[in-house]
Amino acid sequence: xxxxxxxxxxxxxxxxxxxxxxxxxxxxxxxxxxxxxxxxxxxxxxxxxxxxxxxxxxxxxxxxxxxxxxxxxxxxxxxxxxxxxxxxxxxxxxxxxxxxxxxxxxxxxxxxxxxxxxxxxxxxxxxxxxxxxxxxxxxxxxxxxxxxxxxxxxxxxxxxxxxxxxxxxxxxxxxxxxxxxxxxxxxxxxxxxxxxxxxxxxxxxxxxxxxxxxxxxxxxxxxxxxxxxxxxxxxxxxxxxxxxxxxxxxxxxxxxxxxxxxxxxxxxxxxxxxxxxxxxxxxxxxxxxxxxxxxxxxxxxxxxxxxxxxxxxxxxxxxxxxxxxxxxxxxxxxx
Amino acid sequence: xxxxxxxxxxxxxxxxxxxxxxxxxxxxxxxxxxxxxxxxxxxxxxxxxxxxxxxxxxxxxxxxxxxxxxxxxxxxxxxxxxxxxxxxxxxxxxxxxxxxxxxxxxxxxxxxxxxxxxxxxxxxxxxxxxxxxxxxxxxxxxxxxxxxxxxxxxxxxxxxxxxxxxxxxxxxxxxxxxxxxxxxxxxxxxxxxxxxxxxxxxxxxxxxxxxxxxxxxxxxxxxxxxxxxxxxxxxxxxxxxxxxxxxxxxxxxxxxxxxxxxxxxxxxxxxxxxxxxxxxxxxxxxxxxxxxxxxxxxxxxxxxxxxxxxxxxxxxxxxxxxxxxxxx
Numbered sequence: 001x002x003x004x005x006x007x008x009x010x011x012x013x014x015x016x017x018x019x020x021x022x023x024x025x026x027x028x029x030x031x032x033x034x035x036x037x038x039x040x041x042x043x044x045x046x047x048x049x050x051x052x053x054x055x056x057x058x059x060x061x062x063x064x065x066x067x068x069x070x071x072x073x074x075x076x077x078x079x080x081x082x083x084x085x086x087x088x089x090x091x092x093x094x095x096x097x098x099x100x101x102x103x104x105x106x107x108x109x110x111x112x113x114x115x116x117x118x119x120x121x122x123x124x125x126x127x128x129x130x131x132x133x134x135x136x137x138x139x140x141x142x143x144x145x146x147x148x149x150x151x152x153x154x155x156x157x158x159x160x161x162x163x164x165x166x167x168x169x170x171x172x173x174x175x176x177x178x179x180x181x182x183x184x185x186x187x188x189x190x191x192x193x194x195x196x197x198x199x200x201x202x203x204x205x206x207x208x209x210x211x212x213x214x215x216x217x218x219x220x221x222x223x224x225x226x227x228x229x230x231x232x233x234x235x236x237x238x239x240x241x242x243x244x245x246x247x248x249x250x251x252x253x254x255x256x257x258x259x260x261x262x263x264x265x266x267x268x269x270x271x272x273x274x275x276x277x278x279x280x281x282x283x284x285x286x287x288x289x290x291x292x293x294x295x296x297x298x299x300x301x302x303x304x305x306x307x308x309x310x311x312x313x314x315x316x317x318x319x320x321x322x323x324x325x326x327x328x329x330x331x332x333x334x335x
Numbered sequence: 336x337x338x339x340x341x342x343x344x345x346x347x348x349x350x351x352x353x354x355x356x357x358x359x360x361x362x363x364x365x366x367x368x369x370x371x372x373x374x375x376x377x378x379x380x381x382x383x384x385x386x387x388x389x390x391x392x393x394x395x396x397x398x399x400x401x402x403x404x405x406x407x408x409x410x411x412x413x414x415x416x417x418x419x420x421x422x423x424x425x426x427x428x429x430x431x432x433x434x435x436x437x438x439x440x441x442x443x444x445x446x447x448x449x450x451x452x453x454x455x456x457x458x459x460x461x462x463x464x465x466x467x468x469x470x471x472x473x474x475x476x477x478x479x480x481x482x483x484x485x486x487x488x489x490x491x492x493x494x495x496x497x498x499x500x501x502x503x504x505x506x507x508x509x510x511x512x513x514x515x516x517x518x519x520x521x522x523x524x525x526x527x528x529x530x531x532x533x534x535x536x537x538x539x540x541x542x543x544x545x546x547x548x549x550x551x552x553x554x555x556x557x558x559x560x561x562x563x564x565x566x567x568x569x570x571x572x573x574x575x576x577x578x579x580x581x582x583x584x585x586x587x588x589x590x591x592x593x594x595x596x597x598x599x600x601x602x603x604x605x606x607x608x609x610x611x612x613x614x615x616x617x618x619x620x621x622x623x624x625x626x627x628x629x630x631x632x633x634x635x636x637x638x639x640x641x642x643x644x645x646x647x648x649x650x651x652x653x654x655x656x657x658x659x660x661x662x663x
Contacts, residue, residue, distance in 0.1 A: 055517035055518060055519065056517055162605045164605060192374035192375055192544065192606070193374060193544065193546075193585055193588050193589060194374065194584060194585065194588050194601055194602035194605075195601070195605060196588070197587075197588035197589075197590075197599035197600065197601035197602075198601040200590070200599055201598065201599055201601060204598075219517070219518065221518070221592055222589070222590040222591060222592050223590055225590065225591075225592060225596070226590035226596060226599065246596070249592050249593065250593055259519050260518055260519065261592065262522070263518045263519045263521065263522035264518060264547070264592055265522070265525070265545070265547030265548050265550060265551040266547045266550070266591065266592055266593075267546040267547050267549075267550040267574045267586065267589070268574060268591065277519055278523070280487050280488075280489050280490075280517065280519070280520050281517060281519075
């Protein structure tokens with residue numbers, strides 16, 4: 001796996017973003033605030049794949065939408081290529097949107113059922129006025145071949161393709177504008193294992209060949225490790241741990257990351273299911289005080305119940321938001 | 336193994352004349368845990384729904400399904416009613432769609448207790464409470480009064496397990512019981528199913544697409560592809576020495592959480608449609624060792640050497656190893 005360039009300024013910088021929704025309560029009750037994203041910061045370098053993992057309700061999809069400017073943060077900033085994202089809907093935003101694209105979980109929902117797939121890929125070239133008629137035709141053929149489809153597939157409708165082929169079409173369409181950043185939100189979750197491997201390999205090849213930056217959002221730790229250079233783990237709207245992809249799963253420091261790793265069964269690690277932590281992720285509208293993880297944390301102390309931990313460095317590029325871990329400088333040998 | 340608890344013999348299932356399950360045979364001993372793995376559409380759920388008579392009327396099942404030696408496939412509905420829920424229970428992927436949203440949890444468990452064990456009133460309520468305790472629902476006495484929407488997905492799946500246990504069944508069929516749940520909750524539910532099986536000596540069939548989940552609770556595993564069992568073996572053997580190219584392919588396509596990262600090896604192509612199966616071995620068009628024989632003749636599920644496993648392949652791995660050794 002190629003090392004992403006780390007000397008230049010990051011392509012995407014997300015700093016302290018917050019996003020609050022209002023959930024409709026019951027009959028006659030006031031809308032309830034739900035903090036989907038509480039305080040999230042990360043950066044993505046050019047040519048780098050950042051994995052974002054967490055369970056449902058942790059805010060990982062909202063984070064992806066904030067990064068693309070599809071949602072406006074209630075606080076904090078998103079900077080793309082050194083400049084703040086312009087407000088959504090403006091001409092400046094549309095110009096930037098051609099440089100960043102999104103791939104969702106469900107390709108059937110992302111595609112138009114009434115249009116042949118080639119026409120749908122071409123549409124984004126038309127929308128962004130890229131090339132002329134003839135060059136757009138050629139570009140569509142080139143994109144289909146880049147995702148492993150043939151001209152034979154071009155005239156088909158989405159329902160005439162398999163799930164894996166549909167996801168390839170969605171990826172081809174996302175690549176049409178030559179984006180520098182691709183945000184993939186659970187792109188392989190709906191696919192069977194054998195097809196999932198095809199799409200994971202395809203995304204890795206595309207990333208390496210085109211030098212794209214990628215944010216890969218998934219609940220599946222193994223797929224995230226496979227595809228990512230760096231990983232952030234989210235819990236209830238905050239980043240609890242960030243590190244290099246190998247390190248975060250082989251030496252997880254945050255109790256939640258440890259629990260996730262222990263809960264991920266592998267056919268090659270034949271062990272009884274480990275009961276690492278009790279309870280379930282709480283409703284984001286009832287966020288616990290202090291460290292949001294403390295009610296489920298086996299090591300929680302008084303401090304954890306009152307004060308939210310700040311991320312601290314525990315090793316090279318390894319940050320953990322937990323009161324219980326020793327900071328790198330004090331411990332000396334966190335590696 | 337003495338007389339098996341559950342046995343399928345040459346079970347085939349067809350929908351509107353299209354066969355989707357082909358000649359499935361398997362046995363399950365008392366207290367044994369069998370995993371059934373395969374990708375969507377491989378027939379793993381249909382096989383067990385058919386054996387319990389749970390498929391719609393347009394489905395036709397042929398062959399034998401035996402519980403304790405008695406045929407349960409070709410019996411009148413009334414007889415089946417006394418088996419389902421009582422001696423064999425089943426839980427599904429989405430607990431919230433299996434529970435009645437307008438009835439309290441306690442009422443629904445009580446219903447199962449009345450039906451299967453004739454318990455009513457205070458006795459049923461006390462037993463329901465005990466079952467909720469057993470499945471790890473805190474504050475069980477109060478939770479009896481809760482509606483399904485007041486519980487989380489993981490807790491609803493615990494309620495489904497409690498209902499399944501109400502009839503004190505000999506066998507539990509769990510069809511993707513943790514697929515809709517978050518990772519940490521998934522581990523909890525798998526742990527619970529495993530503990531209950533061990534405590535009660537109940538047989539378990541865990542139907543899943545997740546080899547990891549199966550490895551963590553099952554002793555034996557059957558791999559299904561395109562409506563047929565292609566390999567069946569002990570849990571260690573199948574992961575350490577997979578014999579069928581499809582089993583090998585599934586393992587090679589799976590990323591790992593530790594060790595060096597290697598490029599995934601996908602299985603080329605995709606699963607054939609049930610009405611468009613190739614001649615011979617259904618896996619042949621995607622198989623890297625397929626020969627002319629494979630494209631003509633469907634391989635039978637047969638015993639593999641000293642391994643005590645079964646494989647339906649003309650060219651299983653071990654035989655190939657031997658051939659290579661002889662040539663070398």
